[in-house]
Amino acid sequence: RKVNIPSYLVRPQDVIELRPKPKGAEGLRQNIKLSAERARPAWLEASLEKFTAKVERLPEREDISLPIQEQLIVELYSK
Numbered sequence: 001r002k003v004n005i006p007s008y009l010v011r012p013q014d015v016i017e018l019r020p021k022p023k024g025a026e027g028l029r030q031n032i033k034l035s036a037e038r039a040r041p042a043w044l045e046a047s048l049e050k051f052t053a054k055v056e057r058l059p060e061r062e063d064i065s066l067p068i069q070e071q072l073i074v075e076l077y078s079k
Helices: 026-037 070-077
Strands: 015-017 044-047 052-055
Touching: none
Parallel strands: none
Antiparallel strands: 015 052, 044 052
């Protein structure tokens, strides 16, 4: 299904693919080259040559290495 909503919720086994038009953008190619050097999340399988990514599973709390306090997020959105 085609979507144009940046906050679209994906499910496991969903494949994300860029439209053909932005594939030729030079800035996008540079970002993809830089991302090839970074570690990819364990729950995401990406094919940089095909401009696609597949959600293998939903991320778990252990997959997030940033120091996040979930309680603060809950408090913010409960106001």
